[in-house]
Every structure is written in C-alpha cells, then in structure tokens.
Amino acid sequence: MPVMDFAARYGPWALVTGASSGLGACFARDLAGRGLDLVLVARRADRLEALAAELEREHGRSVRSLPMDLCAEDAAEALHRGCDGLEIGLLVNNAGFGATGAFLADDPDRDARMVRLNCEAVVRTSHLFLPAMAERGRGGMVVVASTASFQPCPWMAVYGATKAFDLHLAEALAVELEPRGVDVLAVCPGHTDTEFHAIAGVKGPVAGGSADPAAVVKGALDRLGRRQTWVPGWLNRCMSWAPRFGPRRLTARLTGRLLASRMIA
Ligand SMILES: NC(=O)c1ccc[n+]([C@@H]2O[C@H](COP(=O)([O-])OP(=O)(O)OC[C@H]3O[C@@H](n4cnc5c(N)ncnc54)[C@H](OP(=O)(O)O)[C@@H]3O)[C@@H](O)[C@H]2O)c1
Numbered sequence: 001m002p003v004m005d006f007a008a009r010y011g012p013w014a015l016v017t018g019a020s021s022g023l024g025a026c027f028a029r030d031l032a033g034r035g036l037d038l039v040l041v042a043r044r045a046d047r048l049e050a051l052a053a054e055l056e057r058e059h060g061r062s063v064r065s066l067p068m069d070l071c072a073e074d075a076a077e078a079l080h081r082g083c084d085g086l087e088i089g090l091l092v093n094n095a096g097f098g099a100t101g102a103f104l105a106d107d108p109d110r111d112a113r114m115v116r117l118n119c120e121a122v123v124r125t126s127h128l129f130l131p132a133m134a135e136r137g138r139g140g141m142v143v144v145a146s147t148a149s150f151q152p153c154p155w156m157a158v159y160g161a162t163k164a165f166d167l168h169l170a171e172a173l174a175v176e177l178e179p180r181g182v183d184v185l186a187v188c189p190g191h192t193d194t195e196f197h198a199i200a201g202v203k204g205p206v207a208g209g210s211a212d213p214a215a216v217v218k219g220a221l222d223r224l225g226r227r228q229t230w231v232p233g234w235l236n237r238c239m240s241w242a243p244r245f246g247p248r249r250l251t252a253r254l255t256g257r258l259l260a261s262r263m264i265a
Contacts, residue, residue, distance in 0.1 A: 007035035010090040010140045015039040015083060017070060018095030020047035022194025023144060026217040027092050032059040039064045039083055042095065070095055071116045076124035091129045093122045094144040098159035098200035100263040111158045118162035122169065134180035140224050143170035147190040147236050151243040154256030155263055174228035183225040189216050190236035201264040208235040
C-alpha cells in the first residue's frame with residue numbers, strides 16, 4: 001500500500017506497546033516512515049525517550065512516550081487516558097515476554113504477570129481502542145503472536161498458551177471487525193533477533209536462523225488489510241502447518257523435545 005494510503009487508512013496516530021526494544025522499536029520506526037505519529041509504551045522511559053527523539057528528528061513525526069507497566073492494575077485505562085485527544089488509528093499489541101523451564105518449578109507470580117501482559121492487556125486495550133476505529137469505519141490492529149501459538153509448548157507451557165490465546169483472539173476479531181472497516185492481523189514470528197531470548201532463557205532457534213526484526217515488521221505492515229494471519233519465513237510456515245497432520249499428543253511430545261534442547265539450563 002502506498003505510504004499516503006497507509007497513513008490515511010491507519011493514521012494519524014499509532015500506539016505501539018513494547019516499543020523500548022526489539023520488534024516494538026522496529027514497528028515504531030517503520031510506522032514513522034509510513035507517515036504516522038506515535039504513542040510509545042513500555043517500562044523503560046529512557047529508551048522510549050531516545051526513540052521518540054530519533055523519530056521526531058529523522059521523520060518529523062509527533063511522538064508521545066507513556067512509560068508504564070502494562071501488568072499493573074488499571075494500566076490499560078491509564079494508557080487510554082494518556083492518549084486523550086489523539087485519534088489512534090492503529091493499535092500494535094506487541095509487548096510480551098516468555099520464560100522456559102519446568103512448570104512445577106515456575107514462579108506462579110511471574111506466570112500470572114505473563115498472562116496479564118500477553119493476554120489481558122491485549123483484551124483490555126482492544127476494548128478501549130477498537131470501538132472508536134469501528135465508529136470511524138477505518139483502522140487496524142496488529143497482534144504479535146508467535147510460532148508457539150500453533151501447538152502446546154512443554155517447557156514453555158504458559159508462554160505457548162498465551163500466544164495461542166493471542167492468535168485465536170486476533171483471528172476472531174479479524175472476522176468480527178472486517179465489516180466495520182477495521183483490519184486485524186496476527187503476526188506469528190519464529191526466532192527473531194531481539195532481547196526476548198535472553199529474558200526467556202532460550203539458546204537459539206529450534207530450526208533455521210534468526211530473523212531480522214525490521215524485516216518481520218515490514219512484512220507484517222505490508223500485509224495489514226490483506227491477510228489475517230502471517231507467519232514470517234517458509235520454515236516457520238511449514239512448522240506451523242505440521243501440527244494439523246499429526247496426533248496432538250505426538251505434536252506436544254516432539255515440541256517438548258525440541259524446546260528442551262533450546263533451553264538455557
Ligand atoms: N523475538 C522472538 O523470537 C519472538 C518470537 C515470537 C514472538 N515474539 C513476541 O514478540 C513480542 C515482542 O518481543 P521482542 O521479541 O521484541 O522482545 P523484547 O526485545 O524483549 O521486547 C519486549 C518489549 O515488551 C516490553 N515489556 C515487557 N514487559 C512489559 C510490561 N510489563 N509493561 C510494558 N511493556 C513491557 C519491553 O519493554 P520494557 O522492558 O521497557 O518494559 C519491550 O519493549 C512479544 O510479544 C513476544 O512474545 C518474539
């Protein structure tokens with residue numbers, strides 16, 4: 001879609017969660033290049049401010065940084081209030097984290113935070129920002145799911161379940177909102193070169209290489225309005241299709257074996 005059309009369809013403002021690093025920072029840069037003004041959200045205020053200054057300088061866009069913990073009670077409502085007066089035409093629900101390890105040894109509070117950030121925050125921000133888009137009859141939402149969305153993930157059990165939730169939510173909303181003029185896209189990256197793996201304790205890709213986050217983001221934004229789901233990379237697409245052809249128990253076992261080999265002990 002030409003840059004002018006993209007901004008007219010999804011502008012004037014885009015809201016990107018998890019913009020302080022990785023895919024989120026790439027979404028912000030790419031969207032600024034497509035002529036959108038930005039609201040940036042994450043916990044690390046210094047990173048958001050540095051990115052805001054870069055986008056204002058290099059793209060001449062207006063940028064509002066809203067440092068906050070999206071796991072906090074009422075965070076989504078605070079975020080909505082922080083966007084008061086701005087016409088948000090695109091919501092990028094990207095913030096998320098993962099963890100590896102045996103479920104029985106997991107910290108239950110960390111798992112609850114993961115569910116709050118990866119799932120609850122997506123539901124709450126969708127409720128707060130999508131109605132105005134539907135009323136205007138134009139807009140979009142990108143939800144960053146994962147290749148982990150397509151099968152159970154032993155040793156990343158909670159993370160895999162949160163990403164299955166994200167995929168199903170986005171695909172369902174894509175159908176509901178299409179007649180209201182709002183495009184929804186679930187992006188399902190495989191191993192991508194960001195800070196995610198150091199935090200989650202993942203050694204390296206299950207198969208193939210590590211994707212460039214800027215390329216993943218460009219591919220996703222190019223597909224918004226044309227597709228409801230996108231898995232970047234042919235090997236990732238094959239692996240996301242494979243579970244359809246085998247018994248679920250076997251899929252879970254094989255996935256568990258692969259993931260166990262990628263955990264940082
Ligand atoms: N990298 C991969 O291989 C991969 C593959 C599939 C899916 N994904 C998904 O891609 C999305 C982006 O992750 P990434 O790979 O770009 O990893 P990343 O570099 O670690 O970025 C995660 C972002 O989420 C923000 N965040 C984390 N906890 C937060 C909280 N409580 N409140 C607000 N913001 C929070 C982080 O900022 P602060 O720390 O400053 O808050 C950061 O900006 C995630 O949903 C992840 O599940 C990643």
